[in-house]
């Protein structure tokens with residue numbers, strides 16, 4: 214039998230946990246599905262049981278996740294860990310891989326809280342073993358207490374890079390260099406946004422404190438890095454970077470890169486939700502209203518998956534979507550929804566006030582995409598280069614979906630998650646047209662690999678139920 | 680490439696990586712267990728056969744694909760180790776590395 218839930222929440226990061234907790238408190242029957250084995254999402258990963266002897270290493274913000282997880286555990290929402298979504302239909306059928314077993318559920322409403330992923334930015338050698346994302350480094354630190362064995366090179370731009378550097382320093386990891394690829398002109402462009410951002414003084418102060426901590430530790434910080442190359446045969450041997458027009462080389466076996474985070478939009482894409490190109494955050498995001506509602510009836514998207522706003526904004530947006538679900542399902546009326554929503558609404562507004570400043574300050578250089586070397590691999594799976602993409606455009610290819618038949622770009626196992634944003638921008642740049650006109654890959658289920666045995670098991674189960 | 684900060688005291692399970700038995704903490708991902716034993720690369724790429732290893736550790740890059748208990752193309756960063764699990768690094772689109 215296919216289980217039916219009143220409300221299904223997908224993802225157990227801050228947005229999903231807050232949504233499920235609030236909805237359960239409002240009397241809804243809630244099931245939450247998450248592919249991780251424990252609550253917290255990526256930001257609060259491992260928060261219930263960090264392997265670090267000294268939890269202070271991860272910082273104060275991380276501990277907020279413990280409170281969220283605790284309230285969620287106490288709420289009574291049905292929790293399904295290690296349970297990923299591979300199919301989502303507009304009829305609100307959800308295909309799950311529950312601890313490796315395929316099954317279906319249906320829901321009256323669905324809140325998608327799928328979170329963010331790191332922005333993939335190609336550069337020569339980025340597919341070499343030993344080149345990883347800063348997020349990968351942080352996941353290893355948070356969940357299993359693993360850190361680089363030798364000196365590590367950090368490169369890119371964004372708050373996570375600074376946070377990881379500070380966390381590494383606190384546990385004695387040696388940092389060979391922090392290559393800051395934030396364009397020098399960003400500070401000036403961010404300046405007009407500063408007054409609004411000052412209301413989130415705490416966030417800004419934390420960023421400055423991280424910078425101070427890194428400087429005091431004597432880390433070599435190289436500003437104005439404009440290009441990056443990873444060299445090696447079987448694995449990374451050296452990092453070559455350019456700053457101030459001069460090339461420098463650092464021998465290293467581990468390079469962690471970061472270029473900000475973007476919504477992980479494959480799930481919402483597959484559902485047919487309308488997406489917009491966000492020219493400030495340089496990424497696609499689903500179009501949602503103030504409650505997270507999408508243009509597909511009964512589906513809301515909240516948290517960083519709806520546009521990057523950070524963990525606190527995500528948490529409050531989750532609460533708003535839960536209130537809206539309770540209204541739609543007839544538990545509360547509009548007046549009650551609005552009244553209860555006031556604190557969360559105010560908190561979201563406050564959290565988002567700092568965003569335009571941060572977005573401008575940490576925006577990756579457009580040249581990283583527009584001036585990609587022809588030889589650089591853009592699609593990691595099918596090993597399609599920037600040159601091949603440009604060549605296809607020269608032959609008349611006008612969009613990402615056409616590009617698939619020209620080059621197989623985006624057709625590998627990651628389903629365009631790693632190359633999608635790059636490809637839309639690269640085609641737009643080559644044609645001299647805005648990205649929103651270029652469009653994005655169409656995404657088809659399964660959203661994660663499901664094998665024949667798992668599908669067969671589903672068939673026999675359905676047969677028995679019938 | 681990586682080391683553990685300290686022994687977390689977690690229960691251990693025995694898995695094999697390319698036939699070699701190793702002890703790893705229960706609950707850890709296959710990717711973390713393989714990385715800590717220094718076994719990189721994880722696979723060779725499907726098109727040009729170049730070495731690959733985990734990039735994202737969060738399930739979005741698919742560069743950590745390995746063979747687990749005979750099934751190729753499993754995401755090592757998304758699968759947890761289990762007692763007796765046989766992990767093999769893979770060649771190209773699937774099938775074991777020599």
Ligand code: FES
Nearest residue numbers: 736740741743756
């Ligand atoms: S390391 Fe990226 S999917 Fe596993």
